[in-house]
Amino acid sequence: MNADRLSSLDVAFLALERPHSPMHLGGVALFRPARRVNPIRLVDVLAERAARVPRLRQRVEPTWLPFGGAVWSADPGFDPARHIHLHRLPRPGTRAQLGQAVSDAMAGPLDMRRPLWEFHLFTGLQDGCFAVLDKLHHALADGRRAVELGVALMDEAVPAPGPGPGPGLGPGEPSGLGGSSASAEPAAGGGQSWPLGGALAAARLAGNTLTWPNRLLGPALSTMAGLPVAARQTAQTLGIAASLLRSAVPPPPESPWTTTTSPRRGLAMVSIDLADVHRIRRRHGGTVNDVLLAIVTGALRRWLSARGSVVDGLTLRALVPVSLPYRRAGSYGNNLSGYLCTLPVGEPDPLARLHAVRAEMDRHKAAGPGRGPGALPVIADRLPPALHRLTGPLASLGAPFLFDTIVTNVPLPNVVLHLAGAELRELYPIVPLPHGHALGIAVSTYRGAAHLALHADRQGLPDLSRLAEAVPVALAALDRVSHAS
Numbered sequence: 001m002n003a004d005r006l007s008s009l010d011v012a013f014l015a016l017e018r019p020h021s022p023m024h025l026g027g028v029a030l031f032r033p034a035r036r037v038n039p040i041r042l043v044d045v046l047a048e049r050a051a052r053v054p055r056l057r058q059r060v061e062p063t064w065l066p067f068g069g070a071v072w073s074a075d076p077g078f079d080p081a082r083h084i085h086l087h088r089l090p091r092p093g094t095r096a097q098l099g100q101a102v103s104d105a106m107a108g109p110l111d112m113r114r115p116l117w118e119f120h121l122f123t124g125l126q127d128g129c130f131a132v133l134d135k136l137h138h139a140l141a142d143g144r145r146a147v148e149l150g151v152a153l154m155d156e157a158v159p160a161p162g163p164g165p166g167p168g169l170g171p172g173e174p175s176g177l178g179g180s181s182a183s184a185e186p187a188a189g190g191g192q193s194w195p196l197g198g199a200l201a202a203a204r205l206a207g208n209t210l211t212w213p214n215r216l217l218g219p220a221l222s223t224m225a226g227l228p229v230a231a232r233q234t235a236q237t238l239g240i241a242a243s244l245l246r247s248a249v250p251p252p253p254e255s256p257w258t259t260t261t262s263p264r265r266g267l268a269m270v271s272i273d274l275a276d277v278h279r280i281r282r283r284h285g286g287t288v289n290d291v292l293l294a295i296v297t298g299a300l301r302r303w304l305s306a307r308g309s310v311v312d313g314l315t316l317r318a319l320v321p322v323s324l325p326y327r328r329a330g331s332y333g334n335n336l337s338g339y340l341c342t343l344p345v346g347e348p349d350p351l352a353r354l355h356a357v358r359a360e361m362d363r364h365k366a367a368g369p370g371r372g373p374g375a376l377p378v379i380a381d382r383l384p385p386a387l388h389r390l391t392g393p394l395a396s397l398g399a400p401f402l403f404d405t406i407v408t409n410v411p412l413p414n415v416v417l418h419l420a421g422a423e424l425r426e427l428y429p430i431v432p433l434p435h436g437h438a439l440g441i442a443v444s445t446y447r448g449a450a451h452l453a454l455h456a457d458r459q460g461l462p463d464l465s466r467l468a469e470a471v472p473v474a475l476a477a478l479d480r481v482s483h484a485s
Helices: 010-015 037-051 096-109 143-152 196-208 213-220 229-247 274-284 290-306 350-367 374-381 385-398 464-484
Strands: 025-030 056-062 068-073 086-087 117-123 131-139 267-275 317-321 337-345 407-410 422-430 441-448 449-457
Touching: 010 213, 010 374, 010 385, 025 056, 025 096, 025 143, 025 196, 025 317, 037 086, 037 117, 037 131, 056 441, 068 407, 096 267, 117 385, 131 143, 143 407, 143 464, 213 317, 267 274, 267 290, 267 464, 274 449, 274 464, 290 317, 290 337, 290 350, 290 407, 290 441, 290 464, 317 374, 337 374, 422 441, 422 449, 449 464
Parallel strands: 086 117, 317 407, 407 441
Antiparallel strands: 025 131, 025 422, 056 068, 117 131, 267 449, 317 337, 441 449
16 A cells, blocks of 8 residues: 555545534643743744654645545645644633633634644643643544654653553553553653653553454454455455444434534543542453443433433443554554444443443453444445545434444553643543534543543533533442442
């Protein structure tokens, strides 16, 4: 494949773009400076470092061969300053104000005639922090590549003490496998700087912890080992397609997860102590991811109950993306699969919810990320780009028939990161909202905390703050019943 050609999956993300449903992801990074910083200086730093990244200087151009395809091409008028926007929050500069300002910035589409990214710098927060939103089209990068790109913009890094990076709501984590992360080892002398290359390597290692389910495919496909590669791939594709057809059902008329898509967006950011999550995991096994999924499930139940909704027997179909190994080193774009998980919102017992989530995830991991309806990105990557161009608008309408929400993660390296000398304290990844969906959930784990970003269509989910408030309550309820058991 041409190194500058977009994969068929990347083209699919371009084709899924619809009014009020832009296909870009993001991340809100909060930094605490040791002293007052000049916002103009921060803009200059971001512009200078972004200009060093070749992909950020390129735009998408269509091709005739293959028809419907696209390539990355240098933007002759590239100016990084045109992609960076400075905002000052009005007083008092609360987190709620930041969340609304970020969601407003995320709501607008990217200019498809230019490189597909923006940075937004927010100052005026009452706690002295400043925030940077990176907004990238999904055709440019998936979550793992977005982290690597973000790390490339940072100062030199130092190793952080404590356990290595733990992926948030993805399918696997090092501790669940009995493995360890090299990035957890402190450098000699403790606190000395790492070159930027070391931080990038740590980011890649954090991301690679999410690819381990792909190695389960060998046993899962052993019955087809004697077939030619093309035949095995065709059999796998047909199996995924059959699973998709069996799983596609229209959402009920009063589904809380779907909405008539509007341009109004909301974002709530929640941080919980990772030590509490680890304590529950040690008591009951499974992974950190299982516990976090159970907490999200409990928060949704509590929020719906407070609304007066009937929750008994209610389930939620969550698409949980799975990172696959990249085709070549240094590439951007996407290489994804996914699990379609049924979350038991209707289960009243927090511990029973955890066990149900763990069993569901174990079943998916045993089958591997190349099977089941959640592997729809695998099919998308095997279809010709022209087909995506023709069917993209129709395919976007079908998302509510396949899943109710996306629950994704962005693993961070276990290093202390800085921007212009200011320390990174929190990072909240933001998942795109597919057409017709009211809610998307993304999480990162970094330096002892799990950071959850709840991204919503405000028309369909106007009480997002109440859902955010239910997250720590759901954690406390699970911890309490877990301890009592």
